[in-house]
Amino acid sequence: MAAPDGPLVIGVDSSTQSTKALVVDTATGTVVARGQAPHVVTQEHDSDPEQWWRALSQALEQCGPAAQQAAAVSVAGQQHGLVTLDADGRPVRNALLWNDTRSAPQRDRLIAELGGPEEWARRAGSVPPASFTVTKWAWLRENEPDAAAATRAVRLPHDYLTGRLTGQGVRGGTTDRGDASGSGWWATATESYDERILAHVGLDPDLLPRVVGPGEPAGTVAKDLPLPEGILVAAGTGDNMAGALGLGLGPGRPVLSLGTSGTVYAVSERRPADPSGIVAGFADAGRAWLPLACTLNCTQAVDRFAALLGLDREATEPGGSAVVLPFLDGERTPDLPYATGLVHGLRHSTTGGQLLQAAYDGAVFALLRALGLVLEDTADPDEPILLIGGGARGTAWRETVRRLSGRPVVVPLADELVALGAAAQAAGLLLGRDPAAVSREWDTAAGPRYEALPRDDEALARLDATLGDADALLRRR
Numbered sequence: 112m113a114a115p116d117g118p119l120v121i122g123v124d125s126s127t128q129s130t131k132a133l134v135v136d137t138a139t140g141t142v143v144a145r146g147q148a149p150h151v152v153t154q155e156h157d158s159d160p161e162q163w164w165r166a167l168s169q170a171l172e173q174c175g176p177a178a179q180q181a182a183a184v185s186v187a188g189q190q191h192g193l194v195t196l197d198a199d200g201r202p203v204r205n206a207l208l209w210n211d212t213r214s215a216p217q218r219d220r221l222i223a224e225l226g227g228p229e230e231w232a233r234r235a236g237s238v239p240p241a242s243f244t245v246t247k248w249a250w251l252r253e254n255e256p257d258a259a260a261a262t263r264a265v266r267l268p269h270d271y272l273t274g275r276l277t278g279q280g281v282r283g284g285t286t287d288r289g290d291a292s293g294s295g296w297w298a299t300a301t302e303s304y305d306e307r308i309l310a311h312v313g314l315d316p317d318l319l320p321r322v323v324g325p326g327e328p329a330g331t332v333a334k335d336l337p338l339p340e341g342i343l344v345a346a347g348t349g350d351n352m353a354g355a356l357g358l359g360l361g362p363g364r365p366v367l368s369l370g371t372s373g374t375v376y377a378v379s380e381r382r383p384a385d386p387s388g389i390v391a392g393f394a395d396a397g398r399a400w401l402p403l404a405c406t407l408n409c410t411q412a413v414d415r416f417a418a419l420l421g422l423d424r425e426a427t428e429p430g431g432s433a434v435v436l437p438f439l440d441g442e443r444t445p446d447l448p449y450a451t452g453l454v455h456g457l458r459h460s461t462t463g464g465q466l467l468q469a470a471y472d473g474a475v476f477a478l479l480r481a482l483g484l485v486l487e488d489t490a491d492p493d494e495p496i497l498l499i500g501g502g503a504r505g506t507a508w509r510e511t512v513r514r515l516s517g518r519p520v521v522v523p524l525a526d527e528l529v530a531l532g533a534a535a536q537a538a539g540l541l542l543g544r545d546p547a548a549v550s551r552e553w554d555t556a557a558g559p560r561y562e563a564l565p566r567d568d569e570a571l572a573r574l575d576a577t578l579g580d581a582d583a584l585l586r587r588r
Contacts, residue, residue, distance in 0.1 A: 122534025140553025146173025236392025369502025
């Protein structure tokens with residue numbers, strides 16, 4: 112490894128499917144080493160937190176000697192997961208992940224019992240979908256009361272890994288405002304845990320981690336770990352917040368992320384509170400806000416359509432009247448947790464490629480409907496969409512976004528933006544700087560620009576009409 116220009120930091124992305132670690136030069140943003148290890152997820156969307164820790168250790172080992180030269184580390188993790196720990200800090204059961212919608216009945220009941228959507232939006236900033244942690248805790252208490260009773264600490268995925276790095280016990284854990292804002296029990300109105308919500312779901316606030324502020328460390332690395340003892344551990348954050356940091360995002364720049372889930376978000380200086388439930392009113396990893404809309408069915412759902420049709424994922428064809436709503440796992444945006452996939456408008460003339468294109472259209476349509484709610488009224492309508500995530504490299508995804516949005520698109524060349532955002536957070540802590548400003552100096556948002564196409568209003572109208580007409584069917588349990 113060539114001598115770095117500045118201190119080294121480590122950024123970690125613990126996602127649904129794997130853990131990735133990057134060793135980054137703080138002066139230039141150059142990735143000097145990287146590692147990755149897979150996770151196993153059950154069919155029920157459970158995952159063993161212990162394997163996340165093993166995967167992190169393996170990823171760090173793959174980084175080689177560079178990891179031993181790091182001066183700070185930060186962990187970004189998948190949002191909303193419910194990690195329950197016993198008195199010794201061991202998982203009571205597998206974590207319930209964000210894309211597990213078993214808690215939809217508990218979600219419905221919680222919204223009704225605590226004042227309805229407007230009250231939830233006012234207090235918590237979001238109307239909780241079934242992916243939010245508060246609904247999963249309610250499900251656990253109702254369906255696995257012994258596991259809930261054995262729980263001595265409740266953590267989000269990134270909190271769990273940060274606690275393992277710092278060696279903090281079940282009474283000494285930390286989280287950050289960004290990831291906490293996706294739990295459903297942290298009130299964005301007061302920036303504190305909501306005692307009324309916690310009491311209603313029977314969760315002792317002493318089981319929750321302390322929320323550390325922007326620029327405040329979570330601690331230092333404990334002994335006998337695959338990192339230098341005593342180096343700084345940043346607060347960490349949720350994956351979406353880290354993605355925003357990784358892009359150096361400022362207000363008014365829309366981001367569309369195409370992964371297992373799809374997200375659209377932008378940094379805002381105003382606290383969001385959408386009673387429709389379309390926009391989640393998240394905090395960001397700093398002192399601003401990150402209004403965000405998320406779909407459960409994105410690249411994986413479209414790939415499933417390609418597999419069913421026996422086609423390569425890029426084998427789309429234009430034309431036809433088919434409409435696909437690819438809500439294979441239920442859906443969060445729109446709020447249809449009981450939905451299944453729907454195909455409408457087939458003709459004898461419909462080709463497999465046209466049906467595959469319709470699946471792309473349905474996935475992108477769900478995200479673009481929320482874009483106007485995510486962005487502030489003063490945002491420039493011609494501002495390019497920053498297209499990130501695994502799908503951003505696919506031509507069919509990119510062209511579908513251009514055609515249905517009518518906006519230019521920029522695809523950043525930097526990959527692993529969540530891990531880069533975590534690295535920027537570690538660098539900001541180490542250097543006493545704003546992490547987003549660090550990322551902007553690293554020029555992480557640079558990439559090819561694709562100019563706007565005329566918006567396909569006919570396809571949008573067809574999708575909108577089908578969604579409205581099928582509402583009762585999509586809500587059937």
